[in-house]
Amino acid sequence: MSNAAPATIEDVARLAEVSIATVSRAIHTPDKVAKSTRQRVNQAIAITGYTTNAMARSLRMGRSNMILVLAPDIGDPNFSSILIGIENEARAHGYGVLIGHTQNDPERGLDYLKFLNSNQAAGLVLFTGHEPFGHQELAQRLPPTVAVFEPVFGAKVSYVGVDDTAGARKAAEYLLASGHRSIAFIGDSKTKLGHVRRRKGYDLALDAARITPDKRIVIDGEGSVESGRLAVEQLFMRDTLPSAFMCVNDATAVGVINGLAARGYDLPRDFSVIGFDDVAQATYLNPPLTTVRQPRSAIGRQAMALLLKQLAEPGESVEEILIMPDLIVRGSVTSAMRSR
Amino acid sequence: MSNAAPATIEDVARLAEVSIATVSRAIHTPDKVAKSTRQRVNQAIAITGYTTNAMARSLRMGRSNMILVLAPDIGDPNFSSILIGIENEARAHGYGVLIGHTQNDPERGLDYLKFLNSNQAAGLVLFTGHEPFGHQELAQRLPPTVAVFEPVFGAKVSYVGVDDTAGARKAAEYLLASGHRSIAFIGDSKTKLGHVRRRKGYDLALDAARITPDKRIVIDGEGSVESGRLAVEQLFMRDTLPSAFMCVNDATAVGVINGLAARGYDLPRDFSVIGFDDVAQATYLNPPLTTVRQPRSAIGRQAMALLLKQLAEPGESVEEILIMPDLIVRGSVTSAMRSR
DNA sequence: ATCGGCCATGTAAAGGTTTACACAATGTTC
DNA sequence: GAACATTGTGTAAACCTTTACATGGCCGAT
Numbered sequence: 182m183s184n185a186a187p188a189t190i191e192d193v194a195r196l197a198e199v200s201i202a203t204v205s206r207a208i209h210t211p212d213k214v215a216k217s218t219r220q221r222v223n224q225a226i227a228i229t230g231y232t233t234n235a236m237a238r239s240l241r242m243g244r245s246n247m248i249l250v251l252a253p254d255i256g257d258p259n260f261s262s263i264l265i266g267i268e269n270e271a272r273a274h275g276y277g278v279l280i281g282h283t284q285n286d287p288e289r290g291l292d293y294l295k296f297l298n299s300n301q302a303a304g305l306v307l308f309t310g311h312e313p314f315g316h317q318e319l320a321q322r323l324p325p326t327v328a329v330f331e332p333v334f335g336a337k338v339s340y341v342g343v344d345d346t347a348g349a350r351k352a353a354e355y356l357l358a359s360g361h362r363s364i365a366f367i368g369d370s371k372t373k374l375g376h377v378r379r380r381k382g383y384d385l386a387l388d389a390a391r392i393t394p395d396k397r398i399v400i401d402g403e404g405s406v407e408s409g410r411l412a413v414e415q416l417f418m419r420d421t422l423p424s425a426f427m428c429v430n431d432a433t434a435v436g437v438i439n440g441l442a443a444r445g446y447d448l449p450r451d452f453s454v455i456g457f458d459d460v461a462q463a464t465y466l467n468p469p470l471t472t473v474r475q476p477r478s479a480i481g482r483q484a485m486a487l488l489l490k491q492l493a494e495p496g497e498s499v500e501e502i503l504i505m506p507d508l509i510v511r512g513s514v515t516s517a518m519r520s521r
Numbered sequence: 522m523s524n525a526a527p528a529t530i531e532d533v534a535r536l537a538e539v540s541i542a543t544v545s546r547a548i549h550t551p552d553k554v555a556k557s558t559r560q561r562v563n564q565a566i567a568i569t570g571y572t573t574n575a576m577a578r579s580l581r582m583g584r585s586n587m588i589l590v591l592a593p594d595i596g597d598p599n600f601s602s603i604l605i606g607i608e609n610e611a612r613a614h615g616y617g618v619l620i621g622h623t624q625n626d627p628e629r630g631l632d633y634l635k636f637l638n639s640n641q642a643a644g645l646v647l648f649t650g651h652e653p654f655g656h657q658e659l660a661q662r663l664p665p666t667v668a669v670f671e672p673v674f675g676a677k678v679s680y681v682g683v684d685d686t687a688g689a690r691k692a693a694e695y696l697l698a699s700g701h702r703s704i705a706f707i708g709d710s711k712t713k714l715g716h717v718r719r720r721k722g723y724d725l726a727l728d729a730a731r732i733t734p735d736k737r738i739v740i741d742g743e744g745s746v747e748s749g750r751l752a753v754e755q756l757f758m759r760d761t762l763p764s765a766f767m768c769v770n771d772a773t774a775v776g777v778i779n780g781l782a783a784r785g786y787d788l789p790r791d792f793s794v795i796g797f798d799d800v801a802q803a804t805y806l807n808p809p810l811t812t813v814r815q816p817r818s819a820i821g822r823q824a825m826a827l828l829l830k831q832l833a834e835p836g837e838s839v840e841e842i843l844i845m846p847d848l849i850v851r852g853s854v855t856s857a858m859r860s861r
Numbered sequence: 862a863t864c865g866g867c868c869a870t871g872t873a874a875a876g877g878t879t880t881a882c883a884c885a886a887t888g889t890t891c
Numbered sequence: 892g893a894a895c896a897t898t899g900t901g902t903a904a905a906c907c908t909t910t911a912c913a914t915g916g917c918c919g920a921t
Contacts (some may be wrong), residue, residue, distance in 0.1 A: 203871075204911090211867090213870095215869060218870085233639065233908080234640065234906085234908070236639070237908040238909075240907080256598070277632075277636065280603065280619070440805060529877060530877065541879095543900060545880080554899070554900080555898080574876090579906095581879050631874070695888065
């Protein structure tokens, strides 16, 4: 309600009877100013309610204290808890977090590129699975960057995420241990690196169980709810039906469950389904979904930690941190007793 | 990859052989500069790849071109599509959108307050339903603000959202038209203004149908999935069961459906359930949820438009814009034929 | 007593932009 | 052809910080 302009460093200096340089030092390098002076300055800050003008600071320093997190869709159920991890770590180190939303729109991506080029963000976190700026970034100066959740296909960018292969292997082994021998894999094994890796976990587990490749059923699916439903339709048009569905993520699993339910099957009696991600919704599905849990906040936290490290030492290092996920057993998988 | 510093206005000026003032004018007030000069400047901009340094600009102007959107939880399934509306409108007017995430943590709120106080955002959009800064904001200078989705309880803040009362009334009338006479309302009728308004729609419809207050069943619930489940438990501990559940939002409806399914009931044969919001998940519930659709992107767009208006004319006007929602009929409501 | 070094502080420049004001050239009016 | 308005451009200040460098005082060593 007060309409006074916000206090500047000069107001503080006047009140504390020092120069503005001393005020700045009292804030950023307190040991370089005498104790008595420091106290006077702190008092003056308290009285005036002074807050550093972030814009002036960034301008002078040539670097902001903001981190840009870029996602195609912030509605992704995985996004919010990863973000919390990022934020907590960022805040602990004096950085703010800015969220950008590309909607896979190149024009929007370009806007954010401009944003980055005017130094408005000190670092970048990608939640995209691909380069968000077309290929223009090659010609541009990008700040230190780390990708989370999904590795960036074919680019040299640091990455923090789950160990997809190991997680998928756990899931497949669980299905095998439940007696399933005919297990479908539904996902995109071509363009999405995360999917490719999960597929590898599936192959590894089935190899180890000596299940021949031709007894495996692999159906393409981009990872959406709809793709799960379509996969079910495709399978029914074929001859051999699996006893279990291993889905590349929970969204696909939702589609599979829906497709199966729509055809009148009773789950998990007739078919077993397993997902990957453990989104909040998984608990409320019918049956509750057995799935692999993403250590989401750990991913966020570690990604930010890595970014901070890269910010501190501007070498061009590229690191990949993989976190081991846990299998969460709920009710969507039962043992296969019937022959199919 | 190029390690050159980004081009400044001075680089452009030199190349175009004009002063930096002219460059600035060519960008912001093109009609004040001669056509030939303008062309030379634009060419120089294209060659250098110049982008205005937003920090310098904001510093000079005393106002940033960022809008802060504050939400307690960006995982809220309603949030992302409202945000899209906000973003589209903001972008069209040269503003960027910054998303803040309070997690209902006062300390975090305070951080954002500092952020606002250092002029880093020109406007504020609240997705909170309450004042996010404790009550400190009374003593502070806040930028123009508008609340979306949920009105701010007891505060004079502009608001853009759905017409809760009318929407809830539509829902209740639909249940009545399907023959239901014993309809439970589950929500928080005390502290959440949005819930209060939806409750009012319920009362209005039932009044009009001359259903006596004691035949109405109102159960408290904060609006979470869990609260829906708890409400079901409470109802079973009482004597009279409703034939239909009117839930204050879809999350509550998910809980109700789960609670009912857990008790072995078959929906919608045994009970009807109706929600409010139409979150993405509603389609995939079993049965698919009949609900009231929030015009989310319209809310976002209009909220931003209102904010821009307030930005342009800094009068202290407070407006409330209510948008009429539609009823989305799916499969969770059937006609009540059985006596209960 | 003199000198060197350290400590605390101040002075001033720089960062990139916008814009009030000044100025010159051109066009308009009588 | 003089007075004046209009148009286009440049000069310089201001926005608020941080920090290299300068300054002055004081202490300890010689």
